Amino acid sequence: MTLWIFQRLLQAALVALAMAALLFLALQLIGSPVETLLPAEATHEERLRLIRDLGLDQPLHIQFLMFLKGMVQGNLGVSYVFKEPAVALILSRLPATLELALFAVLLSLIIGLPLGLIAGRRPHSLTAQTIMTGSILGFSLPIFWVGILLIMIFSVWLGWLPSSGRGQTVMVLGVGWSFLTWDGLRHLILPAFSLSLFNISMVTRLTESGVREAMSSEYVKFARAKGLAPRRILTVHVLKNVMIPVVTVVGLDIGTTIAFSVVTETIFAWPGMGKIIIDSIAALDRPVIVAYLMLVVLMFVLINLVVDILYRLLDPRIRLQGE
Amino acid sequence: MTAPMLEIRNLRTEFATDAGRVTVIDEVSFTLNRGQVLGLVGESGSGKSVTGFSIMGLIDPPGQVSGGQILFKGEDLRTLPEPRMRALRGNRIAMIFQDPAMTLNPVLRIDTQMIETILAHEKVSKTVARDRARDALGMVGIPSPEERLRAYPHQFSGGMRQRVAIAIALLHRPDLIIADEPTTALDVTIQAQILAVVQRLARDHGTGLIWITHDLSVIAGLADRVAVMYAGRIVEHGDVDTVIRTPRHPYTHGLIGSLPSRNPRGQHLKQITGTTPAIAALPQGCAFRPRCARATEACLAAPPVTQTEGRLLRCFHPVTEGEAA
Structure with missing residues (x-):
């Protein structure tokens, strides 16, 4: 029974990983959050800084690893609206x-x-x-x-x-x-x-x-x-x-x-x-x-x-x- | 002479269908004494199982026992209210079913299924009931019964499951056990073991046994009397030795003639031509007439029951002693 539960947990982790990958890809399709976040009168420097802060200047696979890391740590970013951890x-x-x-x-x-x-x-x-x-x-x-x-x-x-x-x-x-x-x-x-x-x-x-x-x-x-x-x-x-x-x-x-x-x-x-x-x-x-x-x-x-x-x-x- | 333990008189069971009421068994009569074994033989659909369930009072709508009497120790079971009938079932009259894989509830442990049977009829403590369940398992030859009580049905083999079902039937030392083809689903070796167990227990406890089967060879070794059913009626009924050695009804004669052991090696097996008629569309007169080589005009009328030398027969043209079997 213990072994069986362990196997099932492993399967569960794989399913979660697959879902995370799907979710990450879907997010790429929605487009960049930069436009929503920046005020209309933002300068070019402000825009570049935000992109760097969000890690959007990194290659895609690095972004995905960061995304996974945040997920494992229970940190998926701060809500844009409520300014609280999501x-x-x-x-x-x-x-x-x-x-x-x-x-x-x-x-x-x-x-x-x-x-x-x-x-x-x-x-x-x-x-x-x-x-x-x-x-x-x-x-x-x-x-x-x-x-x-x-x-x-x-x-x-x-x-x-x-x-x-x-x-x-x-x-x-x-x-x-x-x-x-x-x-x-x-x-x-x-x-x-x-x-x-x-x-x-x-x-x-x-x-x-x-x-x-x-x-x-x-x-x-x-x-x-x-x-x-x-x-x-x-x-x-x-x-x-x-x-x-x-x-x-x-x-x-x-x-x-x-x-x-x-x-x-x-x-x-x-x-x-x-x-x-x-x-x-x-x-x-x-x-x-x-x-x-x-x-x-x-x-x-x-x-x-x-x-x-x-x-x-x-x-x-x-x-x-x-x- | 005391009254027999079980006396069936003119039992009739009907089923309501879209095409009207269909009589599945009719004019079924026989008696059974304590310790006696009656073999009820017939093809599929001949009404032998329905006879068993009619005695148990387990015919469900659209079926209905619509005529006759079932006298059990002098009391007509048909007139008993359901609670009193329920008190007899599993207690004085027990039943063993055909397929041991289906009769035990797959999700309940064996002890649960045995103890509930005891508690349904007797006020005893669970511990006492459990001990009796264990003893019953031992009695039917199940090794280490104490451990097996805690098992689930799927952990048993088919033969062992049937032993459990027999143990359940024996829990209250019933007066009558109706066994509905209990060995049909089992291997031949297991079949012989089960037969031996039941025969011994029935003899030891003086239990009357109705053994329903299509296998004449089983009946020959087990039963005292045999009743052959065809299309819902008993066509021949008598001592097992007499009937099997000298079958008089053409149907019984054909059945026995078709046994492989009766046929010379290398020849085609003898068979009864044709198939059992649909119960809703029985031929007029004798139901066996279309398949019978001896049939004449007279057979268009229903044959009366004749009684000779303790044998009941329902035929106009019985096979005579001189003819080859």
Whole structure:
């Protein structure tokens, strides 16, 4: 297991390196940041100094090595707009996005799994068909529209839930968290739900098809022949098998959810990474964009690793020999 | 004379399909006493597995047991409410399935799958249940059962998995075990071992056994009585020696005649021409008629059951003793 984790870490490092190279090339295509940085009335000397300071006078491969060196040291430059180190800026917004994304994933499991179990157990019932039809809506409705609709219903008409911001936060480990206060939790519900709608549908459908397959399997028939109660069959025999694909897909989706919380954060004015990346793209704030992208890459790689490990815990068949 | 442990009377099971209700088994009747072994023989689709699942009460919609009685120790299982039926399943009546690779849950350890079976029917501590599970594994000949309890199904070979399934079936010393082709998916050597294990255990515990198979040679060495099924009906039913030595129904006769051991070396194997009819489109009268060399006009009517010398037969033109087998 240790050796296997080490190998996976090595793979992860290679993926990160490849992504860094791609990112560096993409940056060359955007063009020089010099024009954005210099005031219009700058002299030729000022321009040359800036180019030297940024290292843009060096050959490309040296620039790439400097870029890598900065990345390893956690130094990706200073934001042109905020005048703060870009990595620190992104990291300061990370908890808000993580909170939103993880809460959304949690919601998708809390809602999606039971719905899928109900639908899969009696696939021809009216309840099951309603759930399955509803899940198509969850797949196909655009997030921004759902978000606006939710704000209209629950904030404007009913006035039950706030429509923007994080509300009151509590400092834990030097970071502010919303979900620990009642007010913060109320702020979290609408954005998290609209972000999780797609995942709820996906988990529901995955669970449903998994349950249907498992229910007609020989091992479930054998479990029934053993005289087990239906409840135990569903929650132990079926659920544990169904969890394998669900964990894989949901795990991989945490990364996507974080990356695509951009839209939700914009609609609900949630002060996370997604909001800052949109602002930074508008302002061509290169260091921040780079920091954000590299962070997302690292997160994807790490989440993949965790999913692989979880997968092994769930499915004994893919554990290595001799463990 | 006491009532038999199991008595099936005119069992009928139907499946609802798009083309209407299809009768998969009909007029199935037999009895089984404690310690007796009944071989249920037939081709694929003859309804032998459906008979087994009907007794277990495990026919799922669109299927339905729609007629007859299943008297188990004098009580009709068809009238039992599901919770009471569930209390019998795995406890008094156990079942062994065909493919050992599919019957054990791949993601649960063997101890989990055994202990839950005990706890489903008895209030004992987990430690006691675990000890009993270990003993059951030892009884079916699994080496170092204590360690093997902690293993997952994929860590066992096919034969060992079937032994585990048999151990699970034996946990509560059932009165009846229904074995649905339990050796079909196994090597011949493993087959013989499994047969020996089951035969010994059934004899020691006085367990009644219904052994479903398409393999007549297995039945010859194992069963006391044999019932041959064709297209959902029992066509011949009697003592295993009598039926195999002197088959009377043309179908049984053909089955036995087609065994390789009955055919002279170097000649083409004898076979029954044609194929099993689709259960939804059975021929009128005797279902075997289109494949039968002895069929006449009379066979357009359903043949009645006749009883001679303890043998039940469903044929107008049975093979007589004098004819060559």
